[in-house]
Amino acid sequence: MSFDLFPAIDLRGGRCVRLLQGDYDREVRYDANPVEVAHTFAEAGTRWIHVVDLDAARTGEPQPQNQAVIRSIVAAVGDAGVRVQVGGGVRSRESAEALYDAGVARCVVGTAAIENPDLVAELAAASSGVAVGLDVRGSEVATRGWKRRSGVSLPKALARLAGSGAQAVIVTQISHDGMGGGSDLAGLREVLDAPQRPPAMSVIASGGVGCLADIADLRDLRSANGHSLAGAIVGKALHDGAISPVAAVVVARGSAVHDEPASGTQP
Numbered sequence: 001m002s003f004d005l006f007p008a009i010d011l012r013g014g015r016c017v018r019l020l021q022g023d024y025d026r027e028v029r030y031d032a033n034p035v036e037v038a039h040t041f042a043e044a045g046t047r048w049i050h051v052v053d054l055d056a057a058r059t060g061e062p063q064p065q066n067q068a069v070i071r072s073i074v075a076a077v078g079d080a081g082v083r084v085q086v087g088g089g090v091r092s093r094e095s096a097e098a099l100y101d102a103g104v105a106r107c108v109v110g111t112a113a114i115e116n117p118d119l120v121a122e123l124a125a126a127s128s129g130v131a132v133g134l135d136v137r138g139s140e141v142a143t144r145g146w147k148r149r150s151g152v153s154l155p156k157a158l159a160r161l162a163g164s165g166a167q168a169v170i171v172t173q174i175s176h177d178g179m180g181g182g183s184d185l186a187g188l189r190e191v192l193d194a195p196q197r198p199p200a201m202s203v204i205a206s207g208g209v210g211c212l213a214d215i216a217d218l219r220d221l222r223s224a225n226g227h228s229l230a231g232a233i234v235g236k237a238l239h240d241g242a243i244s245p246v247a248a249v250v251v252a253r254g255s256a257v258h259d260e261p262a263s264g265t266q267p
Contacts, residue, residue: 006231117164
C-alpha cells in the first residue's frame with residue numbers, strides 16, 4: 001500500500017488556523033492566503049490536500065466564507081491532479097453534495113458517523129468518495145468539533161461502520177494534535193489490527209507530526225499483523241515552517257530522513 005502525505009488547511013472565518021488539542025480558545029492564526037498555501041502544497045508534489053471547515057465542525061452549518069475558499073482551493077489545484085478531501089460539519093447528504101459539486105474528491109464524515117452512521121453508507125452507495133473521521137480522547141470518540149463526549153469507544157465505532165463502504169478512517173488522537181511531539185503509534189497499531197476494521201477501509205493518521213522523522217515513523221509503521229497506514233495528515237509543522245512541503249512529500253514517498261533546519265516561514 002502506498003503512503004500519502006495529506007497537507008492540512010484548517011479554515012476558520014476564511015483564514016488558515018490551527019487549534020492546539022482541538023481547543024477553539026487555543027487558536028494559532030496564519031497570515032497566508034489558504035488558496036496560495038494549497039498551491040504551494042500542489043507544487044511540492046502532494047497528491048492530496050486535507051481541508052477542515054472548523055466553523056462547520058462546531059456548529060454543523062456550512063460557513064459561506066469557508067465554502068468559497070474550498071471552491072477556490074479545488075480550482076487552484078485541480079489542474080495539477082491534486083485531490084481535495086474536506087471535513088467539518090458534513091452531517092447531511094445535502095452538505096456532502098454541496099462539497100462534491102464544488103469538486104471535492106472525498107468528504108470526511110465525523111460527528112454524523114457516530115450520530116447517523118447510515119449517512120456514511122448512503123454516500124458510499126452513491127459512489128461518492130467518503131472517509132470517516134474518528135477523533136478520540138484516550139479511546140473515546142469526541143464529536144461536535146471535539147467538544148462533546150460521545151460515550152462510544154473507538155473499537156465500537158469501527159464495528160458500527162464496518163459495512164458502511166467508507167474508503168478510509170482518519171484517526172486523530174486529540175491529545176497529540178497540534179503539539180508536534182509525535183503521533184500515537186501504539187494506538188494506531190491497535191486500529192490497524194482491530195478486528196472490527198474491514199481490510200478495505202484504509203487508515204490515515206492525524207495529529208502530532210512535528211518533524212520529518214515523525215512522518216517517516218508513520219510511513220514505516222507496521223502493526224503486529226503486518227498492516228500499514230495509507231497516509232498521514234500534517235498541518236501545524238508545515239504552516240510553522242518546521243518542515244517544508246517538498247521535504248515532507250519526499251519522505252512520505254520513501255526517502256531517508258535528513259535533518260532540515262526550520263525555516264520559520266509559512267508555506
